[in-house]
Amino acid sequence: MATPSTSTSSTPSTSTASSPASPLWQRPWARWAGPPLIVVVLAVLPLVMTESANDTLARIGVFAVAVLGLNVVMGYTGQVSLGQIFFLGLGAYVTAYGVQSGWNIVLVFVLTCLIPAVVGLLVALAAARLGGLAIAMVTIALPIVGVPLAKRLSDFTGGSQGLSARFVEAPEGSGLYDDQWQLYVVLVIGGIVFLLTSLLVRGKYGRAFAIVKGNENVASSMGISPYRYKVLAFTIASLIGGVSGFLYMVVVQYTSPETMSFGHSIELLVAMVIGGAGSIVGSILGGAFYVVVPDLTNAVDPSLTALLQGALLLAVLFVLPGGLVSLPRVLMRRLRRSPAGRGSAAPPTTPSSTTGSGTAAEETETERQGHA
Amino acid sequence: MGKFVQLVVDGLSTGSVYGAIALAIVLVHQATGLINFAQGGMAVLATYVAWRLTVNDVPLIFAILVSILFSFVVGAVVERWLMRRFERGDPDTAVVVTIGLLTLITGICGWLWTYNNQQFPSLFPLDTVSFLGVSISIRSIGTTLVIVVAMIALQGLFVGTKLGLALRAVAINPESAASSGLPVGRLLMVGWGLAAGLGAVAGALVAPQLTLTPGMLDSTLVYALAAVILGGLTSPIGVVVAAWIIGVLENLAAVYVPFIGFDLKVAVPFILIFVVLIVRPQGLFGRKVVVRV
Numbered sequence: 001m002a003t004p005s006t007s008t009s010s011t012p013s014t015s016t017a018s019s020p021a022s023p024l025w026q027r028p029w030a031r032w033a034g035p036p037l038i039v040v041v042l043a044v045l046p047l048v049m050t051e052s053a054n055d056t057l058a059r060i061g062v063f064a065v066a067v068l069g070l071n072v073v074m075g076y077t078g079q080v081s082l083g084q085i086f087f088l089g090l091g092a093y094v095t096a097y098g099v100q101s102g103w104n105i106v107l108v109f110v111l112t113c114l115i116p117a118v119v120g121l122l123v124a125l126a127a128a129r130l131g132g133l134a135i136a137m138v139t140i141a142l143p144i145v146g147v148p149l150a151k152r153l154s155d156f157t158g159g160s161q162g163l164s165a166r167f168v169e170a171p172e173g174s175g176l177y178d179d180q181w182q183l184y185v186v187l188v189i190g191g192i193v194f195l196l197t198s199l200l201v202r203g204k205y206g207r208a209f210a211i212v213k214g215n216e217n218v219a220s221s222m223g224i225s226p227y228r229y230k231v232l233a234f235t236i237a238s239l240i241g242g243v244s245g246f247l248y249m250v251v252v253q254y255t256s257p258e259t260m261s262f263g264h265s266i267e268l269l270v271a272m273v274i275g276g277a278g279s280i281v282g283s284i285l286g287g288a289f290y291v292v293v294p295d296l297t298n299a300v301d302p303s304l305t306a307l308l309q310g311a312l313l314l315a316v317l318f319v320l321p322g323g324l325v326s327l328p329r330v331l332m333r334r335l336r337r338s339p340a341g342r343g344s345a346a347p348p349t350t351p352s353s354t355t356g357s358g359t360a361a362e363e364t365e366t367e368r369q370g371h372a
Numbered sequence: 373m374g375k376f377v378q379l380v381v382d383g384l385s386t387g388s389v390y391g392a393i394a395l396a397i398v399l400v401h402q403a404t405g406l407i408n409f410a411q412g413g414m415a416v417l418a419t420y421v422a423w424r425l426t427v428n429d430v431p432l433i434f435a436i437l438v439s440i441l442f443s444f445v446v447g448a449v450v451e452r453w454l455m456r457r458f459e460r461g462d463p464d465t466a467v468v469v470t471i472g473l474l475t476l477i478t479g480i481c482g483w484l485w486t487y488n489n490q491q492f493p494s495l496f497p498l499d500t501v502s503f504l505g506v507s508i509s510i511r512s513i514g515t516t517l518v519i520v521v522a523m524i525a526l527q528g529l530f531v532g533t534k535l536g537l538a539l540r541a542v543a544i545n546p547e548s549a550a551s552s553g554l555p556v557g558r559l560l561m562v563g564w565g566l567a568a569g570l571g572a573v574a575g576a577l578v579a580p581q582l583t584l585t586p587g588m589l590d591s592t593l594v595y596a597l598a599a600v601i602l603g604g605l606t607s608p609i610g611v612v613v614a615a616w617i618i619g620v621l622e623n624l625a626a627v628y629v630p631f632i633g634f635d636l637k638v639a640v641p642f643i644l645i646f647v648v649l650i651v652r653p654q655g656l657f658g659r660k661v662v663v664r665v
Contacts, residue, residue, distance in 0.1 A: 137597040310476025
């Protein structure tokens with residue numbers, strides 16, 4: 001996972017990089033050494049950590065991928081989706097069914113990508129016809145309809161009992177434990193998804209997404225069909241959701257209708273905004289938030305989870321609209337400047353750093369609107 | 373035949389509840405241009421207040437009235453201290469704020485009163501009346517009537533009073549309303565309060581049937597949003613009619629279409645939406661909005 005490069009790539013490079021005041025990660029050698037270092041650390045970590053830590057890290061990886069998918073449609077393209085968990089659930093069911101039927105695991109993986117993508121495409125083709133918030137209002141139905149549907153189609157889904165499938169075991173002779181092997185699978189597949197997605201959002205399509213998000217009329221006038229790119233973003237998000245479902249089965253090895261409940265769908269969105277909308281690193285932070293916060297609150301009082309998540313989300317929207325990923329930048333700015341230069345109410349769906357120069361213009365615009 | 377009429381009447385009653393939440397969403401949207409996903413959650417909070425009062429032997433009707441007042445205040449406070457900051461900005465951000473509010477309210481209800489189902493007393497007797505050989509439940513008729521009366525009262529307020537005129541002015545053009553001396557901020561608070569009050573009515577009426585839980589109105593919210601899409605965001609009457617259509621159709625589909633049944637009837641409005649979206653993208657009653665760049 002060569003992720004730290006994304007946070008550095010957008011900073012104005014040469015002049016600041018050589019000055020002694022620049023932070024460590026902006027220096028040229030750090031940029032080149034960073035990604036391989038991360039890869040080495042991630043390769044060694046599973047070997048030295050405890051089993052439960054490995055499991056937690058693997059679950060973070062699973063939900064980081066799910067949050068990344070949500071980020072493609074919501075953070076980068078600006079279309080609020082409340083149905084991402086449905087595609088995770090769908091992917092998990094496809095995986096579980098395929099494994100139980102004894103299909104080749106590669107075929108299962110391909111189907112886990114394809115089926116959610118096709119379903120996502122069909123939903124988006126209809127939902128994106130309505131402008132504005134209609135995608136949010138339609139996608140909220142996915143988990144609400146998905147749960148009873150999963151219970152109903154019990155021939156495929158095992159009904160309320162759910163399905164379990166154990167298929168990722170450490171190969172003989174590798175000397176690895178299952179939890180270590182599972183974490184490696186998650187890291188490799190998740191890393192590839194993150195790499196491909198960061199290439200996508202920084203390339204031609206990413207710029208088109210950003211324009212659709214910024215102003216649909218401008219997009220149309222530039223020959224970029226908002227409809228087509230919304231559908232594309234939603235389809236990609238569904239595909240990534242399906243992959244996260246596959247990884248979910250790798251780690252959790254069990255799925256039930258509860259996997260795709262409405263509450264989880266909301267939690268995923270909360271995690272994305274708190275991690276940082278429109279940010280690759282933010283997706284990882286979001287995945288960590290999704291996994292760690294319920295673990296912590298369950299230790300104290302399980303009924304506090306939703307309360308805490310809601311309060312944290314609102315707090316982040318008020319004081320840190322860019323999410324946790326923007327925290328270092330905001331702190332730096334505070335330290336460097338006088339407290340007067342405080343940015344306000346930038347939307348959390350603003351791509352924080354990866355879209356480069358377009359971001360600054362957009363931020364000032366929303367600031368103006370925010371005070372009307 | 374008797375069963376059919378019964379299903380239609382029950383459908384109208386659940387449709388009225390969807391319609392009340394949908395109308396609240398439209399009210400808020402007209403005033404502030406955003407979709408409040410917490411509309412159902414705020415109604416649940418109000419219903420919990422009513423339930424808490426009835427546990428302490430407060431008469432039910434009085435408890436519900438107090439909860440409506442409480443909901444009005446909560447709506448106004450939420451508008452002033454939470455939504456105001458996000459209203460004229462990016463609508464997607466505002467939506468995320470309301471989703472955060474929904475999570476927070478669900479969390480507060482669950483924390484204060486647990487996630488277990490609570491029995492909420494019914495305002496109407498559970499008997500049925502016979503009418504031309506068809507037995508119809510009093511609760512269904514009562515629910516429909518109360519919500520229709522509440523809607524007519526709201527309509528009267530909007531059309532027949534000075535406050536209503538001011539509220540409409542703010543909804544149409546806040547800047548012009550402000551320049552003609554209207555207290556826009558306070559009127560927005562009133563608009564949110566009225567919407568929340570209407571939600572509280574719906575919550576109290578539907579709670580005996582669904583039993584009270586923090587997530588009680590989650591699926592009702594989904595139906596209401598479906599009604600909003602079908603009716604069009606610009607048309608309060610269209611939204612209520614769409615809600616009734618959804619309520620009746622899902623009831624009929626649950627009984628007469630074997631695959632759907634009671635568990636999958638929530639899919640009905642969305643099948644309807646998919647059909648409508650392909651035929652009439654602006655909603656059944658809505659007008660197509662043309663934006664000048």
